Amino acid sequence: MKIEIWSDVMCPFCYIGKNNFEQALEKLPFKDQVEVEWKSFQLDPTLDANKPQTTIQYFEEKKGVPESQAKQMLAQVAQMGKGAGINFDFEKALIVNTFTAHKLLHLAKKHNKSNEMEEALFIAHFIDGKNVGDPEVLVSLAENMGIDTEEARQAVTSDEMDYEINQDILEARNNGVTGVPFFVLNGKYAVSGAQPVEVFENALQQTYKETVSPFKDLSGDSGASCDADGCSI
Template identity: 75%
Template sequence: MKVEIWSDVMCPFCYIGKNNFEEALKKMPFKDEVEVEWKSFQLDPTLDPKETKNTFEYFKEKKGFPEVQAQQMIGQVLQMGKGAGIDFNFEKALITNTFSAHKLVHLAKKYNKSGEMEEALFIAHFIDGMNVGDLETLVSIAGSLGIDKEEAKNILSSEEFDQDVNHDIQEAANNGITGVPFFILNGKYAVSGAQPVELFQNALQQTYDETVTPKNLTDNGASCDTNGCEI
């Protein structure tokens, strides 16, 4: 059984969805039969990889939100995060282009460490306030997972894996995916948004038990799209 997950490093709901999905998967008796494949999605490919913005600046520029409204929205995300075991640190988070970070996930896939890389990038971005668009930062993250730093540096400095990232993004478009996180379970069911653990459990069990035409199991949950994040 295969689960494909489209995600972006700077999407808080992707981190919440990851934790909830993984918690659900741990409870399934067939968990060892499930292959998880992480797919690239860029919420804002127009961002300059050489620049960073803080969360409030980005909300104001992208959606025109005043800081008070942005604070209210972030407060809701903080509560959702705590429920998933995440202590977001939005005051430190640096918004930037995530294309290179996605390349690192594809490199990690080569070593069966894509899930660990996703986690490391989420922690770097949302907890530690690191610049996940910076080459040296990404090389350091790769090294922390036992991936050769020189290989990581060469990958990030070249066009290798560019096609893989772009293929994932195009595949999302072909599947009508406009927001993340987005989960396709064995090509049978689609789950969108940072859903609760129980829903992921039900989806996994149902997918395991049935062979059906792909369809959405739920209305859209909290997710981010190219216009920003919505609850």
């Protein structure tokens, strides 16, 4: 069963949604049959990767939200994060353009490490206060994951990953996705936002039952039928 997740590195609800989704998945007997694919989305493509802002500055200058209100909002998100096992540090988090970070995610996908890289990017941004728009920061994350240094540097400083990122963004737009996180379950159902663990668990169970689980035979004893070897009564 395939789960596609549209996400942006600087979205705290994407991190919360990831943790809640993973907690739900761990409870299910078919968890080893689930393939997760992370897809790129940009909440604010107008940001400059070379001019990082604090989260408060971003809310004030870009969104027009007063500092006191911004702090209150961030405190609420931080409380939500604790419920998902995340200790957000919004005072350290740097708001930058995340397109380059998505390049690293797509490189990690080629190494079957996209889930691990998504987690590493969230930690770098929300907890360690690193500039995830800085190629050297991203190369260091790749090295820590065993990805070749020069391969990583090439990926984050060239345009070789741009097409894949833009295709993800276009696919989201064509499907009417305007916010993240956004989960598509085996191409049949969608879950929007950082839902509680129970919501993810129920959605995954329903999707598995309807799209993967073998049909339940309600007929009792086998009746007359035919197969590749012939017919029987």
